[in-house]
Structure formats: structure tokens, C-alpha cells
Amino acid sequence: MRDVSLRIDAGEVIALVGENGSGKTTLAKLLCRLYLPQQGAIRWDETDTAAVDPDGLRRSIAVIFQDFLHYALTARENIGFGAIDQVDDLAAVRAAAVRSGAEPVITALPNGYDTILSPEFADGRDLSIGQWQRVALARAFIRDAPLVILDEPTAALDPRAEHDLFTSIRALYTGRTVLLISHRYSTVRAADRIYVLSDGRIAEHGSHEQLMAAAGHYAELFTLQAAAYTEPTSGPVLS
Ligand SMILES: Nc1ncnc2c1ncn2[C@@H]1O[C@H](COP(=O)(O)OP(=O)(O)O)[C@@H](O)[C@H]1O
Numbered sequence: 116m117r118d119v120s121l122r123i124d125a126g127e128v129i130a131l132v133g134e135n136g137s138g139k140t141t142l143a144k145l146l147c148r149l150y151l152p153q154q155g156a157i158r159w160d161e162t163d164t165a166a167v168d169p170d171g172l173r174r175s176i177a178v179i180f181q182d183f184l185h186y187a188l189t190a191r192e193n194i195g196f197g198a199i200d201q202v203d204d205l206a207a208v209r210a211a212a213v214r215s216g217a218e219p220v221i222t223a224l225p226n227g228y229d230t231i232l233s234p235e236f237a238d239g240r241d242l243s244i245g246q247w248q249r250v251a252l253a254r255a256f257i258r259d260a261p262l263v264i265l266d267e268p269t270a271a272l273d274p275r276a277e278h279d280l281f282t283s284i285r286a287l288y289t290g291r292t293v294l295l296i297s298h299r300y301s302t303v304r305a306a307d308r309i310y311v312l313s314d315g316r317i318a319e320h321g322s323h324e325q326l327m328a329a330a331g332h333y334a335e336l337f338t339l340q341a342a343a344y345t346e347p348t349s350g351p352v353l354s
């Protein structure tokens with residue numbers, strides 16, 4: 116990453132977009148202090164995060180990466196591990212599951228919250244990718260962190276579920292700051308500000324309206340994606 120300068124104000128919902136390999140996940144890992152920058156600094160308020168206790172910093176951040184862990188443990192533990200001191204608090208786990216939409220999936224399992232989410236165990240069950248994403252979202256909800264980073268958390272959700280989640284994201288995370296990485300432009304347009312990454316650099320940033328008016332990279336990708344849904348098919352008809 117080079118020439119990256121971005122500012123995230125408390126309480127904002129910031130979206131990060133860009134093509135595969137543009138550096139979105141890397142930037143998220145830098146913010147979590149999983150990587151240290153070779154040059155420059157990342158500051159939380161005025162403090163350089165390289166100089167603070169990494170454990171304390173990480174407790175202040177709830178993050179779901181694209182390749183989040185699927186623990187071969189119970190549904191309760193898969194959510195509760197987001198806030199390890201609450202792993203035995205079923206009411207807290209359930210509340211997080213209700214918010215992420217995982218609750219109906221879990222209650223339908225043979226042993227509910229005590230079902231092991233792995234088919235290798237007796238009465239264990241695997242979940243679909245979309246259902247796992249709801250479990251991962253609950254894992255982020257349960258952690259009472261001021262900064263929430265969601266790295267393509269909804270790529271496997273169906274369009275209605277994704278729309279419902281994004282329209283509720285502000286209500287879900289009231290008072291928290293959210294950095295959202297997504298490929299779906301229809302959902303990132305609601306963010307307060309959008310940063311567009313390209314080849315490890317910030318190509319442009321602004322609100323959806325500003326970026327559309329600028330007619331740059333974002334506008335091109337947005338229009339391309341929108342056209343795929345609205346234009347009549349011109350290619351060969353599959354029959
Ligand atoms: N740990 C790493 N060390 C070196 N290069 C990496 C590492 N992780 C990712 N990359 C490379 O950095 C680039 C950006 O990756 P990534 O941040 O995962 O992109 P995105 O999330 O936007 O798809 C890619 O070219 C990727 O191969």
C-alpha cells in the first residue's frame with residue numbers, strides 16, 4: 116500500500132471498495148494492527164497504534180475477515196468467542212444471533228445453541244456459507260467494540276438478506292464506527308463516505324453522489340454493475 120491517507124470519524128459508516136487484490140483486506144489488517152506499516156502511521160485519536168498495547172487495541176475492534184474461522188464447536192461458542200467472557204452467557208449469545216439473523220438457523224438445529232457446527236460429530240451440522248456469515252456477524256455483534264470492520268461479510272448472503280442487513284447496519288451499530296468492505300455497490304452507496312482502492316492506493320473518495328458526479332473509477336464500476344441488472348441481455352440466449 117502506498118500514499119494511503121484516510122480518516123474515519125467516530126460513528127461513521129465508511130465503505131472500502133476496489134477490485135480483487137487492490138489492498139482492501141491488507142488495509143483492514145493494518146488497522147487491526149495485525150500488520151505494522153513500514154512507513155507512515157495509523158493513529159487512533161492522536162495515538163500511534165504502533166506504540167500502544169496491541170491486546171487493548173484489538174479488544175476495541177470487532178472484525179470479520181473474509182476467511183473467518185469456522186470452529187468445530189457449538190453454535191454458542193462460535194458466537195461467544197467474539198467476547199470470550201460472555202461465551203457461557205446464552206442470553207448475550209442469543210441477542211447477538213437475533214441481531215445478525217442467525218437465530219432462526221440455530222434454533223432449527225438438533226440441539227439448538229449446543230449443536231456442534233461440524234458434521235463430523237454426532238448430531239453435528241454444517242451450515243451453508245450464508246448461514247456461517249450470519250454466525251460470524253453475530254460474533255462481531257457480541258463484542259462491544261467501538262470500531263467494527265466487516266470484510267465482505269455478506270458476499271454469500273442472498274440479495275434480500277444482504278439488503279436487509281445493510282439497511283439495518285446503522286441501527287445495529289448505533290454509536291459505533293463501521294468500516295465495511297464490499298463488492299456490491301448497491302449496498303455501499305448508503306455509507307457516509309466511500310474510499311476506492313486501486314493497486315494499493317486510494318484512487319478516490321467521497322459520498323456516492325460525489326463519486327458518481329466525478330465520473331471516475333467508482334462511477335465506472337457502479338454503472339457496470341448496475342447495467343448487468345438492468346440492460347436487456349444481448350448475448351446468446353441459454354436454453
Ligand atoms: N501477507 C501478504 N504478504 C504479501 N502480499 C500480500 C499479503 N497479503 C496479500 N498480499 C497481496 O497484496 C495484494 C492485496 O491483497 P488484498 O489486500 O487481499 O486485496 P483485496 O482484499 O482488495 O482483494 C494482493 O496482490 C495480494 O496477493
Ligand SMILES: [Mg+2]
Pocket residue numbers: 139140141181266
Ligand atoms: Mg479482501
